[in-house]
Amino acid sequence: MSAFKLYVPGDAAAVALGADRVAKAFEKAFAEKGMDVEIVRNGSRGMHWLEPLVEAVTPQGRVGYGPVKAKHVAGLIDAGLFEGGEHELRLGDVEKIPFFARQQRFTFARVGLVDPASLEDYVAHDGYKGLKRAVELGGPATVEEVFESGLRGRGGAGFPTGIKWRTVAQCPPGQKYIVCNADEGDSGTFADRMIMEGDPFTLIEGMTIAGLAVGATKGYVYCRSEYPHAIKAMNVAIKAARKAGYLGKQIAGSDYDFDMEVREGAGAYVCGEETSLLESIEGKRGLVRAKPPLPAHKGLFGKPTVINNVISLCSVPFILANGAKAYADVGFGRSRGTMPIQLAGNVKYGGLYEIAFGVTLRELVEDVAGGTFTGKPIRACQVGGPLGAYLPEHQFDTPFDYEAFTKIDALIGHGGVVIFDEDVDMARMALRHGVLRGRKLRGNARPAELDPPAGWRRWTR
Amino acid sequence: MSTGYAVSGGARGRYEAWTPNRGTEIISDHLAMEGATLPILHAMQEAFGYVPQDAVPLIADALNLSRAEVHGTMTFYHDFRHEPAGKHVVKVCVAEACQAAGGHVTSEKVSKALDCAFGETRPDGQVTLEPIYCLGLCSCAPSAMVDGRLIGRLDDEEIEEIAAECRA
Numbered sequence: 001m002s003a004f005k006l007y008v009p010g011d012a013a014a015v016a017l018g019a020d021r022v023a024k025a026f027e028k029a030f031a032e033k034g035m036d037v038e039i040v041r042n043g044s045r046g047m048h049w050l051e052p053l054v055e056a057v058t059p060q061g062r063v064g065y066g067p068v069k070a071k072h073v074a075g076l077i078d079a080g081l082f083e084g085g086e087h088e089l090r091l092g093d094v095e096k097i098p099f100f101a102r103q104q105r106f107t108f109a110r111v112g113l114v115d116p117a118s119l120e121d122y123v124a125h126d127g128y129k130g131l132k133r134a135v136e137l138g139g140p141a142t143v144e145e146v147f148e149s150g151l152r153g154r155g156g157a158g159f160p161t162g163i164k165w166r167t168v169a170q171c172p173p174g175q176k177y178i179v180c181n182a183d184e185g186d187s188g189t190f191a192d193r194m195i196m197e198g199d200p201f202t203l204i205e206g207m208t209i210a211g212l213a214v215g216a217t218k219g220y221v222y223c224r225s226e227y228p229h230a231i232k233a234m235n236v237a238i239k240a241a242r243k244a245g246y247l248g249k250q251i252a253g254s255d256y257d258f259d260m261e262v263r264e265g266a267g268a269y270v271c272g273e274e275t276s277l278l279e280s281i282e283g284k285r286g287l288v289r290a291k292p293p294l295p296a297h298k299g300l301f302g303k304p305t306v307i308n309n310v311i312s313l314c315s316v317p318f319i320l321a322n323g324a325k326a327y328a329d330v331g332f333g334r335s336r337g338t339m340p341i342q343l344a345g346n347v348k349y350g351g352l353y354e355i356a357f358g359v360t361l362r363e364l365v366e367d368v369a370g371g372t373f374t375g376k377p378i379r380a381c382q383v384g385g386p387l388g389a390y391l392p393e394h395q396f397d398t399p400f401d402y403e404a405f406t407k408i409d410a411l412i413g414h415g416g417v418v419i420f421d422e423d424v425d426m427a428r429m430a431l432r433h434g435v436l437r438g439r440k441l442r443g444n445a446r447p448a449e450l451d452p453p454a455g456w457r458r459w460t461r
Numbered sequence: 462m463s464t465g466y467a468v469s470g471g472a473r474g475r476y477e478a479w480t481p482n483r484g485t486e487i488i489s490d491h492l493a494m495e496g497a498t499l500p501i502l503h504a505m506q507e508a509f510g511y512v513p514q515d516a517v518p519l520i521a522d523a524l525n526l527s528r529a530e531v532h533g534t535m536t537f538y539h540d541f542r543h544e545p546a547g548k549h550v551v552k553v554c555v556a557e558a559c560q561a562a563g564g565h566v567t568s569e570k571v572s573k574a575l576d577c578a579f580g581e582t583r584p585d586g587q588v589t590l591e592p593i594y595c596l597g598l599c600s601c602a603p604s605a606m607v608d609g610r611l612i613g614r615l616d617d618e619e620i621e622e623i624a625a626e627c628r629a
Contacts, residue, residue, distance in 0.1 A: 016598050016613030048600040187556030190597035225503075225540050226596050228609065263496075264503055266538030269594060283498030283524070285537035301495065343600060345561030350600030373562065382557055418558045418599065429560065 002038035004082045005057040009112070010041030011197050012229040013190070018069055019052035025070040026054075029077055043198015045112035046352030047099055055094065056081040064094035099349055099368060104330060106318045106338045107311060108191075108354045111198035116233055119240045122201040128246065130320030134209045135254045137320075142213040143169050146316060148324035150336030155181055155309030156384065156413040158335075158402040161316075164306055167296035168214040171304035176216035178207050179281070179300055179307040182223040182230070183265055183272040186385025188416030191340040192310035194352055196223070196230035199314075200237035204260065206313035208251060209320055210306055211258040219260030220300070221310075222277050225267055234262045274307045309414075311340055332358030335401045335412075343369040345382075345418035355400075362396035365419055376421040384413025390426065476510035476545070483508065484516050488523045497524060498534050502541050511542035547582040547589035549627040551575060552606045553615075555592040558599030567603045567615050568592070574624040588627045 008023040009015075023039055030037045045053060045064075053066035054076075063084040065076060072089060079085035084092075094100060105111075114121040122128070134142045147162025168176060180203065184192040196203060207219040223231050238260060241247045247259045268286045271277045275289035278300050299305020315337065319327045328336045335357035341364060343350050348370035365371070365381055372378055380390045388411035391398070398404050405412050420429070477483060487504045491497040501520055505512045512535055521531045535541050553568045572578060575588050582589040598604035601613030607623050 012596070012611055013598050013601055013613060016596075016604060016611035017601055051601070184597060185595060187554075187595045188558045188599045189595075190599055193597040226593060263499065266499060266503070266540035268538050280499065281496050283496040283526075283534060284530075285533055345558040345599065345602065347600065352600075386557070416558075416599070418561055420561045424561065429557070 002036045004035065004037040005040065006037055006081075007040045007042045007055040007057075007062070009044045009052060009054075010116070010229070010233075011044035011051075011112075011194060012227070013048050013194075014044050014051040014053070015229065017048075017051045017067065021070045022052050022054065022068050022073065025073040029073050033077065035077075040115045041117075042114065043111040043116055044194060044352075045094055045100060046108065046194065046354075047094070047097065047349070048351040049349050050091065050094075050097075053091070053094065056084070058082055058084040060084055061093060064091035065089040066091055099351070099353070102368070103354050104338050104356050105354050106327065107202070107315045108195065108199075108340055108352065109318070110202065111195055111352075114199060116198055116200055117236050117240070119201060119237070119244055119246070122199070126321060127201055127317075128205055128252065130317035131205050131209055131212075131246075131252060133320045134212050135252065135256070139169060139213050139215060142209060142320065145324045146213070146319060149315075149319040149327040150324075150331070150334070151312060151315055151319060151327065152335065152402065153309055154311035154315070154339070154414065156387065156411065158412065161308060161312050164296055164308065165210065165214055167294070168216070168304045168306045171297065173215055175218075175301075175303045176214060177300040177303055177305040178210045178214070178216045178219035178260070178313075179274075179278065179295075179305055180207055180219065180221040180310055180313055181272065181274060181277055181307060182221050182227075182310045183277060184227070184310070184414070185224060185269045185272045186387075186414060186416060188344045188382060188385060188418035189342055189414045190344070191342055191352060191415065193227050193230050195310060195314050195340075196221075196227070197233045200233045201241065202314045202317055203234070203310060204237055204241050204247065206316040207260055208247070208258050209316050210308070210313060212251075212254075212256045214304075214306055216304075216306065217257045217259070219258065220281055221260065221262045222265060222271070222281055223262055224265040224271075231262055231264055238262065278305065278307070311414075330356035332356070332399055332401045333403055335403070339400060339412070339415045341400070341415045341417060343417050343419070346372045346374055346421050346424075347419045348373050348375075357401050358399050360397050360399050361391065361417070364400075364417060365396065369417075369419065372419060372421040374421050374423070376423060379420050379422045379424050380426065381420070382418040383416070384411035385416055387411060388413045390420075390429070477508050479509050479513040479515065481515065481519065484513070484519050485523075488520060492523065498526070498531065499538075502535055502538075506541060510545045514543070547586050549588045549608055550591065551577075551588060551608075551623060551627065552591045552593040552596075553579075554594070554596050554598070554602070554604045556595040556599075558595075559603040562602035562614075564603035567620070570617070570620055571605070571615075571623065574620050575627055 050066040052068050055062040055064045079087040143165045151161040152158040249257050271280045271286040276286035280286040295305045340354040491501045521528045577583040577590040596604050598613050603615045605612045
């Protein structure tokens, strides 16, 4: 046990802003001063304008400093960061920063808080409580619990997760699979990446519960190759879970078997579509399959398969641990629970913001995100990725709700919000959009998928 | 000591020279997997820096597939190289969030600083420049990846640093 503890995010966004250099500079400085400090590479708290945001453990709790560059390290040590010493970068308790304090962190509760490589830390922060309850409930009751929570697919389609699970559970016993779609390819989305990097055990637990619920013994996470940090974090966590008996035969002392592995994509955007993703895991070209049959009936290797997005599966441990009602109690209309919203593009306060459905786009982009980074007025927001729409200012009062967005010919999709200022050439963006999309799909999609996205339709009108 | 999982540094480094024996070895390491084709292709590229054409029949034989099937899979995915890349690989994100943050100007600057067009390897073999469609760094755009090292809020200073790295 070291005398001191310092959190320096290992999240890819923090790393892209210099976190590795900061960690190295601290390590070197501590060594020179003979200070015994444990440096934990945690996930990101989601306030990306403050990254790298380091947190020192002090007698008064964790005290944040940011954004830290390697050149600040000596000054921070001189300021006495382990006593929460004054410094121009001092942020105090980061959970009191309004951007963080206003959130409802159900799914992202542990991200940024825990050491993502430590199973002990996960368990100490309510990890595996959901699995424990699922084991007590048994498969069928676990499926119903997820159904009751009202959880809908967070990858974009918004299909009720409980119904997918029921369908697979009702298939005759035999080989079944749980597949996690971590091919987060749409620009403006990074929630999957953040949770896999910052709290990978949550995804493992969610997939394990899914396996138990429907009678599947094997899971695959199909992660895009553009996310090397996430792949690494998942593999480290899977190994630790296996070693501790949370994966493998008779998981956590129960009668259930479940194991899983990560499969790396190879730069094909279309593989985010669930059937082409299955083709890709099978080792084939990522061509979209005709439906029916549904993957729930004939999925991976022709076997019944639950295929869910990362955030859908990561919502499951909370639902099981706290009960369906605790989740369903928040939300708006038929959109229950919380949505991890990603604020990106030309944004002042960008990052991850988890909140109950019903928040309006205006609150998000004007209050929470603080408008644009350039300080110019917002021209439009792209919501839901390339398949979603560009929303102009007069639609900003639309509440975040699957149905409300459908009504205005838009999509919540994955909850990515990309902000553009008035300098954006919408015609060029739309054109680029069409070109990009065509190129990304490379003519491999079926005609239905080649239907112009809503953003494009809106513009051409 | 720092714990965690940060992967830094990166893809650069000396690759092995292709030999059929080494290829066979890589294949047999993966035979127990379901759907082993992609993992084998990734492993080949990691070992050799690209997927040698001679590996295709070996993979096909081992997995009981036709050569056409393996070739079809390999050519479908952008990641798999058919020939070695330059000494340095620079990937610049060209997706929407990075565009919103001025990415179109930045990417042109990178191309100019490296004297290399997108999708090409400079004739001296020093650098390959590629577009990438989202690194998930959309809240700190524009972004890039240089030999596996991530860069957010790409500015002129960073571009100069990249150019210097690629001269080495």
